[in-house]
Amino acid sequence: MGLVLNIGSCLLLIVSKFYVSCETPTLYEYYTGDGIHSGLVGKSDQFTLNGKPFVIFGGSLHYFRLVPQYWRSTLLQYKAAGLNSIQLYLPWNLHEEVPEKFDFESPFLNLKLFLQEIQAADMFAIVRPGPYICAEWEFGGLPAWLLKDPNMRLRTNYKPYIDRVKNYWNRSLSIINQFQFTNGGPVIAFQIENEYFGSFWIEHSAEYLQLLYNITRNQGFRELIFTSDPGFIAQQLPIADIFPQNSSTYDVLESANLNMNSLESLLALKKLQPNRPLYVSEFWPGWFDSWHENFHHKYSVQQFEQEISDILFKANGSINFYMFFGGTNFGFMNGYRVVTSYDYDAPLSESGNYTEKYYKTREFYQKLVQIGKLPKTRLPDVPKARSTYSYGTILPVKMLSFESMLKHVDVYSKLSKPVPMEMLNRTSLYGQNFGFILYRVESKHPVQKYEVTGTINDRATLMVQCGTYKKAKVVIEDGQESFNETLTYSNETNTNHCQFDLLVENMGRFNDGVNMELQRKGILFGDIKLDEQTISNITIYSMDFTKTFLQKIDSDSTWTKSSTNPKLGNYFPTIYRAEMHINHIPQDTFLELPKWRKGNVFVNGFNIGRYWWVGPQKTLYIPGPLLKKGTNVIDIFELEQPGTELHFLDHAILE
Ligand SMILES: *[C@@H]1O[C@H](CO)[C@@H](O)[C@H](O)[C@H]1NC(C)=O
Ligand SMILES: *[C@@H]1O[C@H](CO)[C@@H](O)[C@H](O)[C@H]1NC(C)=O
Ligand SMILES: *[C@@H]1O[C@H](CO)[C@@H](O)[C@H](O)[C@H]1NC(C)=O
Ligand SMILES: *[C@@H]1O[C@H](CO)[C@@H](O)[C@H](O)[C@H]1NC(C)=O
Ligand SMILES: *[C@@H]1O[C@H](CO)[C@@H](O)[C@H](O)[C@H]1NC(C)=O
Ligand SMILES: *[C@@H]1O[C@H](CO)[C@@H](O)[C@H](O)[C@H]1NC(C)=O
Ligand SMILES: *[C@@H]1O[C@H](CO)[C@@H](O)[C@H](O)[C@H]1NC(C)=O
Ligand SMILES: *[C@@H]1O[C@H](CO)[C@@H](O)[C@H](O)[C@H]1NC(C)=O
Ligand SMILES: *[C@@H]1O[C@H](CO)[C@@H](O)[C@H](O)[C@H]1NC(C)=O
Numbered sequence: 001m002g003l004v005l006n007i008g009s010c011l012l013l014i015v016s017k018f019y020v021s022c023e024t025p026t027l028y029e030y031y032t033g034d035g036i037h038s039g040l041v042g043k044s045d046q047f048t049l050n051g052k053p054f055v056i057f058g059g060s061l062h063y064f065r066l067v068p069q070y071w072r073s074t075l076l077q078y079k080a081a082g083l084n085s086i087q088l089y090l091p092w093n094l095h096e097e098v099p100e101k102f103d104f105e106s107p108f109l110n111l112k113l114f115l116q117e118i119q120a121a122d123m124f125a126i127v128r129p130g131p132y133i134c135a136e137w138e139f140g141g142l143p144a145w146l147l148k149d150p151n152m153r154l155r156t157n158y159k160p161y162i163d164r165v166k167n168y169w170n171r172s173l174s175i176i177n178q179f180q181f182t183n184g185g186p187v188i189a190f191q192i193e194n195e196y197f198g199s200f201w202i203e204h205s206a207e208y209l210q211l212l213y214n215i216t217r218n219q220g221f222r223e224l225i226f227t228s229d230p231g232f233i234a235q236q237l238p239i240a241d242i243f244p245q246n247s248s249t250y251d252v253l254e255s256a257n258l259n260m261n262s263l264e265s266l267l268a269l270k271k272l273q274p275n276r277p278l279y280v281s282e283f284w285p286g287w288f289d290s291w292h293e294n295f296h297h298k299y300s301v302q303q304f305e306q307e308i309s310d311i312l313f314k315a316n317g318s319i320n321f322y323m324f325f326g327g328t329n330f331g332f333m334n335g336y337r338v339v340t341s342y343d344y345d346a347p348l349s350e351s352g353n354y355t356e357k358y359y360k361t362r363e364f365y366q367k368l369v370q371i372g373k374l375p376k377t378r379l380p381d382v383p384k385a386r387s388t389y390s391y392g393t394i395l396p397v398k399m400l401s402f403e404s405m406l407k408h409v410d411v412y413s414k415l416s417k418p419v420p421m422e423m424l425n426r427t428s429l430y431g432q433n434f435g436f437i438l439y440r441v442e443s444k445h446p447v448q449k450y451e452v453t454g455t456i457n458d459r460a461t462l463m464v465q466c467g468t469y470k471k472a473k474v475v476i477e478d479g480q481e482s483f484n485e486t487l488t489y490s491n492e493t494n495t496n497h498c499q500f501d502l503l504v505e506n507m508g509r510f511n512d513g514v515n516m517e518l519q520r521k522g523i524l525f526g527d528i529k530l531d532e533q534t535i536s537n538i539t540i541y542s543m544d545f546t547k548t549f550l551q552k553i554d555s556d557s558t559w560t561k562s563s564t565n566p567k568l569g570n571y572f573p574t575i576y577r578a579e580m581h582i583n584h585i586p587q588d589t590f591l592e593l594p595k596w597r598k599g600n601v602f603v604n605g606f607n608i609g610r611y612w613w614v615g616p617q618k619t620l621y622i623p624g625p626l627l628k629k630g631t632n633v634i635d636i637f638e639l640e641q642p643g644t645e646l647h648f649l650d651h652a653i654l655e
Pocket of ligand 5: 353354385387388650651
């Protein structure tokens with residue numbers, strides 16, 4: 001038996017043994033202590049959750065951009081900043097990388113586990129399954145295999161597209177639904193589509209959004225549904241035209257994406273949508289970087305404070321930090337031109353270190369509690385930041401030639417025309433999604449001119465071998481164009497075998513923009529010609545650097561000792577291998593590749609991502625859990641010319 005006294009906000013519990021505890025409730029206890037009657041509601045100026053006033057003070061966290069070993073500790077950092085919810089996108093292109101083969105279990109993709117961790121961290125979840133997510137992510141999260149359909153119309157009510165969405169959402173929602181707030185879980189809201197109204201360049205279809213709404217409801221989701229859009233001041237298509245206010249058929253809240261003129265934008269939104277809470281679902285406390293830019297994007301702490309203050313105290317809105325921690329575009333997962341790091345100049349850095357913005361966020365939380373907008377609930381101390389380590393300099397020891405690599409990839413021979421990677425018949429449903437594609441043609445005598453008509457996406461290297469003649473050249477740096485190359489041979493070349501290889505890199509599909517359907521990669525709508533003759537016997541090698549490929553090259557017998565710097569022009573793309581020995585528990589580190597040019601790095605068979613000397617990013621983040629005690633294998637697929645050293649630093653250089 002005990003006696004319970006309620007003194008102020010503090011619950012005093014006196015049990016029979018005179019043990020006295022004065023406990024602040026957890027967030028979940030505060031909102032659900034007297035049972036669960038209703039979820040998140042946005043029918044007046046302020047949100048309510050289970051009937052109590054609620055302010056969303058949240059942060060985006062993309063589980064697919066963070067090693068799962070760090071999920072829990074990172075969520076704790078969010079919690080310690082005072083954040084009460086986690087906003088998460090779902091990457092369709094990874095959850096269904098191959099049509100009909102769903103993956104919600106592998107590391108990086110275990111959605112159920114991530115939602116459980118959010119609940120264990122005493123936070124709520126706001127899910128954003130897309131289907132299109134933008135996110136500076138390869139193809140905005142859409143599976144590349146959608147493009148195998150030559151008539152595909154993405155983000156529309158085109159039936160084959162909608163059927164695919166239904167099928168994928170059936171799987172996603174069967175997980176999400178179990179975690180709905182009114183089922184005792186953390187999920188309080190669900191976003192349909194992404195920046196749809198704000199994308200002025202797409203043709204808007206009311207029916208498409210209504211279909212997404214209906215699919216969500218028909219598949220059993222009951223919590224709040226919202227959209228997320230930038231640019232209200234100039235918005236051409238008010239949400240009320242598609243989802244009428246006070247409609248009983250469609251109940252949708254529109255939220256805002258911004259990081260300037262916050263008050264003005266929110267007042268514009270208020271006009272479009274009166275009697276509704278204001279929610280900035282994406283407040284950008286920084287920005288992403290793209291290749292060729294000459295600086296790392298920064299957003300000042302001063303503006304950060306000013307805008308947040310306007311959102312929270314002048315507009316009385318809710319906020320979600322996009323990103324609070326950005327993470328990494330591992331593998332081939334960056335959107336077109338986006339660099340590998342997704343540091344975002346966020347309150348937590350790419351390796352989880354604290355920045356000034358983190359502590360400012362915590363101050364905003366304290367202020368919200370002080371003025372009674374947020375309840376005082378139990379909060380952990382700010383955890384210690386992870387440490388990083390400088391593993392020093394190592395050198396490559398072995399190399400594997402381009403020709404050897406080709407033995408381990410899928411080959412499509414005797415094609416009468418070059419096709420882009422998506423059109424290869426891996427099965428009838430899909431071709432190649434990511435990586436590189438090689439087009440090989442041959443001739444029995446030297447030719448003067450090699451030509452490709454049509455379009456090439458994105459970056460192409462031409463490798464020619466004619467007798468003793470051997471040359472490679474990057475013919476398209478970064479673009480989408482046709483090209484022709486006049487080849488000059490030494491007049492001594494006298495051979496009956498010439499080989500012309502065009503290696504095309506898919507640099508990542510645009511995550512946004514007009515005509516996303518034109519994002520097929522490789523040679524599009526064109527031909528390969530030798531001395532004006534169209535070639536109708538083409539061999540395609542699909543170089544997507546799968547796990548299987550990386551395992552196969554391991555046991556290749558043709559690795560040779562690494563040689564020093566071949567001359568630019570004579571160099572064919574090669575894999576260089578270095579080994580790093582670690583004697584203690586591995587820590588996070590940053591790989592700098594001085595004098596290397598362009599390619600991808602693989603650590604113990606994991607694709608860390610792209611590097612490119614053009615910058616601004618100069619180091620690749622390697623999280624400790626991808627390393628191991630003992631010998632670590634570092635493979636570098638270099639396209640142009642290798643450097644001689646690998647430097648492992650204890651800090652990032654994002655420039
Ligand atoms: C959505 O469902 C409602 C019924 O709940 C129906 O009236 C409406 O036509 C559906 N919208 C679309 C685009 O199918
Ligand atoms: C998914 O589809 C199956 C089979 O039609 C159905 O039984 C199940 O209820 C669906 N789940 C959801 C969440 O829509
Ligand atoms: C919606 O309903 C509220 C209260 O029921 C009312 O004040 C408001 O004017 C209505 N809005 C529209 C657009 O009809
Ligand atoms: C926000 O709340 C404050 C105090 O409650 C009030 O004075 C102010 O008018 C509100 N702002 C808006 C835009 O509703
Ligand atoms: C983390 O940030 C602090 C403060 O900016 C800095 O002093 C420290 O060196 C950083 N640690 C790492 C590992 O980058
Ligand atoms: C793929 O298969 C289809 C149907 O058999 C065929 O029409 C098409 O030409 C094939 N494409 C390629 C690139 O082999
Ligand atoms: C080949 O490319 C050059 C420019 O690089 C262009 O001027 C020329 O017209 C092209 N020739 C053909 C046949 O496409
Ligand atoms: C080869 O070309 C060089 C100049 O390019 C010329 O001097 C030489 O005579 C040529 N040899 C033959 C066998 O044509
Ligand atoms: C097509 O090219 C391959 C080599 O690229 C060659 O082995 C084969 O004989 C050629 N087939 C025809 C029909 O020319």
